[in-house]
Amino acid sequence: MNCGHFLPNWYLEKIKIKKLKILKIFIIMFFIVDLILIDMIMINRSKINTINDETNEKIILLKANADEKAKLHSNNTETLNTFLKFEEDIYKNIDFKSLNIEKRNIDIKFNIKPVDFAAFIKKIEDTNKFNITYINDSHKDDSLSGRSDDNSSEIRLQVK
Incomplete structure (x- = not known):
């Protein structure tokens, strides 16, 4: 009996040990939940990276196709413009x-x-x-x- 408490020391230590056990269990549970969340984040991040890579490849292919079509179109219009200039000035x-x-x-x-x-x-x-x-x-x-x-x-x- 110290510090003006009317409880015996063995009882106070028993309560203290119980609180420490509960705290240890809570810390272990928190650590397990944290590990699970970190694993889920890593798995999702790898999925996001693979999806991002796939979309980037598709975007690059689409841009290449669009550039190729634009180049073909510009070549065709260039030929047509040449013909129109020729027809307008010389063809007669x-x-x-x-x-x-x-x-x-x-x-x-x-x-x-x-x-x-x-x-x-x-x-x-x-x-x-x-x-x-x-x-x-x-x-x-x-x-x-x-x-x-x-x-x-x-x-x-x-x-x-």
């Missing part, structure tokens, strides 16, 4: 054998008289929308060799 009154337009390049094969050929080249230069990259004038070769069986000429243009 000429008998073409073949006309090949690809992106910014135009290959033309045609039959034309030598005088009209020079006028045609002058017309291309006057439009100032095309660069002439290649000229094959068969009239020069015919006048030198004396042949006149095929009067086809060829010009390659590129849009500026």
